[in-house]
Amino acid sequence: RKEVEQDPGPFNVPEGATVAFxxxxxxxxxxxxxxxxxxCRKEPKLLMSVYSSGNEDGRFTAQLNRASxxxxxxxxxxxxxxxxxxxxxVTNSGNTPLVFGKGTRLSVIA
Amino acid sequence: GAGVSQSPSNKVTxxxxxVELRCDPISGHTALxxxxxxxxxxxxxxxxxxGNSAPDKSGLPSDRFSAERTGGSVSTLTIQRTQQEDSxxxxxASSLLAGAGGELFFGEGSRLTVL
Numbered sequence: 001r002k003e004v005e006q007d008p009g010p011f012n013v014p015e016g017a018t019v020a021f022x023x024x025x026x027x028x029x030x031x032x033x034x035x036x037x038x039x040c041r042k043e044p045k046l047l048m049s050v051y052s053s054g055n056e057d058g059r060f061t062a063q064l065n066r067a068s069x070x071x072x073x074x075x076x077x078x079x080x081x082x083x084x085x086x087x088x089x090v091t092n093s094g095n096t097p098l099v100f101g102k103g104t105r106l107s108v109i110a
Numbered sequence: 111g112a113g114v115s116q117s118p119s120n121k122v123t124x125x126x127x128x129v130e131l132r133c134d135p136i137s138g139h140t141a142l143x144x145x146x147x148x149x150x151x152x153x154x155x156x157x158x159x160x161g162n163s164a165p166d167k168s169g170l171p172s173d174r175f176s177a178e179r180t181g182g183s184v185s186t187l188t189i190q191r192t193q194q195e196d197s198x199x200x201x202x203a204s205s206l207l208a209g210a211g212g213e214l215f216f217g218e219g220s221r222l223t224v225l
Contacts, residue, residue, distance in 0.1 A: 034213075043201060043216035044153070087152070097143055097166055098214060102152030 003027060004101035006088050012107045017078045021104045023088030024070045033064055034089040035073050038103065044087055047073075078108045112136065114217035116202050122223045123192055131187045131220045135204030142185050143205075143214065144177060146198040153201065159185060192224045 006023045013019050025033075033050035048055065050062040050071050061074040071088055088101035115134040123129050135142050144156040155169040159179045170176070174192075179185040189196055199221050203214040 043218050044214075045216070046213045097155045097158045097169075099155065100145070100153040 003099050004088055004090050006101040006104045008102060008104060010105040010107055012109055013078055014109055015078055015080060017108075018074065018076045019078060019106065020072055020074045021086055021088075021106075022070050022072050023101055023104075024068075025088075025090045025099075026069070027090070027092065028069060029092050030069075030090045032091045033062075033071050034098070035060075035062055035071075036087040036089055036100070038085045038087055040084075044100075047086070075106075078106075080108050080110060082106060083108045114202055114204055114215050116200075116217035116220050118220055119218065120221045120223075122225065124225050125194060126191055128188065128190045129192055129222060131189075131200050131202075131222070133185045133187070133202030133204075133217060135183065135185070135202070136206075136215055137183075139204035139206050139215070140182065141205045141207070142179060143203045144185070144187050145201045145203065147201060147219075148198045156187070156200075189222075192222075194224045197222055197224045 004025050011019055035047040036044040037047040038044040048057050048062050050064045052064055054063040059076045063072045085103040085105045087103045089098045091098045114136055117132045121129055140161055142159040145153040147153050157164055157167040157170055157177050161182045162179050174190045177187045199219040201216050201219045203216040205214050
């Protein structure tokens, strides 16, 4: 089983739609969780961290379910500019590297 | 510049040649990472530096791959006797905090094509 798994998509949604992505991780010792965004042929950039209590940043909401070992990202009122690949990222405590999922591709259509 | 700088941005080489990829991290960032991304694939971890030492080099795919970091700053990833399967974008990232707490700042990558 891969350490971090995501539905690759693509998710094709109209502008204004709400879309949700899930990501599962296999290592129960994982401590920190993030969503990164990667535009086509660009480098990944941090979108948001994921906290145990869940957190919201504008139209984006991230949630963590430790019992089921999954992370979710909800995007409300989708914009054309949200089109990108969303990478789920997990790491353990200490000096361990971040493990990236393969990403979920989102296309928001006018 | 203020960001992570990588060079070359593009490299085309013949099978069997050696290549060197360079990464200049953000000033003051102690942690430096190398990942690679093949077409349509996720990021594959290669090696991680804390200062000049590499606590985790578990991701290096073979002994043809090596990396070093000097002065706690610039890092070089060397691939010897390149093979076609080495073709990928090699991404370098740095972070202020090592391990779990730090946001990674990525460079634009070095796109390697092995003919």
